[in-house]
Amino acid sequence: MRRGLALLTLALLTACSAGTPTAPTTRPGAAAEAARPGDHTLTVTVGDKERTFLLHVPASYDPGRATPAVLALHFRPGSGAAMRGLTGFDAKADAAGFLVAYPEGVGGQFNAFGCCGAQDDIGFVKAVAGQLVQRWHADPARIFLAGISNGGDLSFRAAVEAPGVFAAIGVVSGGFAGGRTEAADYRPAAPVSVVTLIGADDPQATVFRAGVDTWRTRLHCTPAAPASAAPLDPAVHRTTTHCQDGSDVDDYVVDGAGHVWFGAASGELKDATMKVDATGVLWDFFAAHPRRG
Numbered sequence: 001m002r003r004g005l006a007l008l009t010l011a012l013l014t015a016c017s018a019g020t021p022t023a024p025t026t027r028p029g030a031a032a033e034a035a036r037p038g039d040h041t042l043t044v045t046v047g048d049k050e051r052t053f054l055l056h057v058p059a060s061y062d063p064g065r066a067t068p069a070v071l072a073l074h075f076r077p078g079s080g081a082a083m084r085g086l087t088g089f090d091a092k093a094d095a096a097g098f099l100v101a102y103p104e105g106v107g108g109q110f111n112a113f114g115c116c117g118a119q120d121d122i123g124f125v126k127a128v129a130g131q132l133v134q135r136w137h138a139d140p141a142r143i144f145l146a147g148i149s150n151g152g153d154l155s156f157r158a159a160v161e162a163p164g165v166f167a168a169i170g171v172v173s174g175g176f177a178g179g180r181t182e183a184a185d186y187r188p189a190a191p192v193s194v195v196t197l198i199g200a201d202d203p204q205a206t207v208f209r210a211g212v213d214t215w216r217t218r219l220h221c222t223p224a225a226p227a228s229a230a231p232l233d234p235a236v237h238r239t240t241t242h243c244q245d246g247s248d249v250d251d252y253v254v255d256g257a258g259h260v261w262f263g264a265a266s267g268e269l270k271d272a273t274m275k276v277d278a279t280g281v282l283w284d285f286f287a288a289h290p291r292r293g
Contacts, residue, residue, distance in 0.1 A: 035063040035136060044127040051124050054080040054102040057136070058094045066139035068098040069132045070286065071125055073151025075269055076116060077108030083151070086267035087279050096283060099138055103128055105150075112153035114179035121154055122161045129165050144286040146170040148261050148269060152196075156181075156211070159192040167291035168193040168247075170282035173202055173259045173269070176211030187218040191247040191292075195285040197278050199257030212251050220244035227288055233275040246292070250285060252276060 040055045053071075061067065070093070074083035080102030084090060093100045103124060109116035125145065132138035145166045147155035152174020159169050169192060180186055194215065198208045215221075221241035227248075232238060235255035242248055254262060256273055263277035264270045 037061045042131070044124070044131055046120050046123040046127050049119065051106075051127070052080075052104045053128050054084060054104075055132075055136070056084070056090045056093055056100045056102075058097055058099075060094075060097045061099070063137050066137060066142075068096075068142035068144070068286070069129070069136070069138040070098060070100045070144045070146055070283070071128055072100060072102050073110060073125075073145070073147035073154055074102070074105060074108075075148050076105070076110070076150035078105070078151075078268070079108060080104045082267065083148070086148070086261050086264050086269060087146075088264070089146075089279055092279050092283050096287070098142075098283075099132060099136060101128055101132060110150050110154040112150055112157050113177065113181055115153075116150060122158055125154070125158050126162050126165055129162075139290075141291040142167060142286075144168050144170065144282075146172070146282050147174055148172045149174050149259065153177075156194075156215075159194065160186060160188050163188060163190040164291075166192055168195070168286050168289040170194075170278075170285060171196045172261055172278045172282075173197070173199060173204075173208075175204065175208035176215050177207045181211070181214070184218070187215075188245075188247075191243075191245045193247040193249065193285070193289040195250045195252075195282060197252045197254065197262050197276065197281065199260060199262075200253055200255045201257060202259045204259070205253075209251075209253070212249065216241055216243070216249055219247065219249070221249050224248070226250070235273075236276045248289065252281065 037057045037059045043050050072083050083102050089100045106119045111117045111119050111121045129143050133140050145155045152171035155169040155171050156176040221243035224240050224242040226240045237253045240250045260269050260271040262271050
């Protein structure tokens with residue numbers, strides 16, 4: 001009789017777990033690293049695939065206090081380590097007191113709009129965000145997504161397809177274009193604020209700018225006064241709008257700049273013009289746009 005009860009209990013537990021294929025998990029060694037400052041390499045399981053991300057936790061981290069978090073998505077082909085080196089987000093996290101995660105794409109790339117691969121990258125970023133909330137005490141209302149190029153495209157996709165997860169996204173040298181974006185009803189069901197930075201000399205600048213216009217049209221955004229009047233280089237042109245769902249959309253166009261992470265002094269997509277600091281712009285925007293309601 002006891003053996004029968006034990007088998008029934010095991011069957012019930014197995015059935016319950018089978019319905020949550022994207023629930024975050026870590027290797028036993030990674031789990032022991034939780035809730036302390038430093039640099040960590042962690043995993044989540046999405047479906048039947050184990051995925052990896054890097055995590056930087058500032059020295060000021062207090063596990064008893066809800067902490068903001070940024071997920072930073074790399075270019076193609078790239079890596080979490082390359083994104084860390086390019087953006088300088090670790091130093092910004094140390095100064096401002098937030099967690100920063102660097103998800104690793106499959107084969108150096110993410111499945112965004114018509115490119116690249118067939119892996120479940122929406123499930124991946126959701127699982128990373130979930131682990132940060134559950135195990136690292138990240139504030140669910142202050143989870144943000146940043147990306148460049150292919151990673152920026154995925155940021156736009158996640159803004160639509162992961163409703164309620166990300167309060168705001170920051171896209172550098174990337175855009176809302178191609179594939180599923182062409183459907184007129186493809187837009188976020190919950191408010192997600194957006195900030196983008198585009199180089200006027202980027203080969204895809206016209207496409208990226210048209211994507212921002214499409215986003216604003218679908219969300220019924222209208223011109224608004226900027227939240228701050230910080231001085232910018234005359235070559236940096238900022239447009240701010242407020243949308244019907246309560247979100248904001250800011251975009252920056254930088255004269256003379258190409259396909260880069262603005263302000264990056266080194267890395268594959270470094271910035272030769274140094275007219276604006278994308279990392280600072282994104283964090284300032286994120287800090288002003290927690291999820292409300």
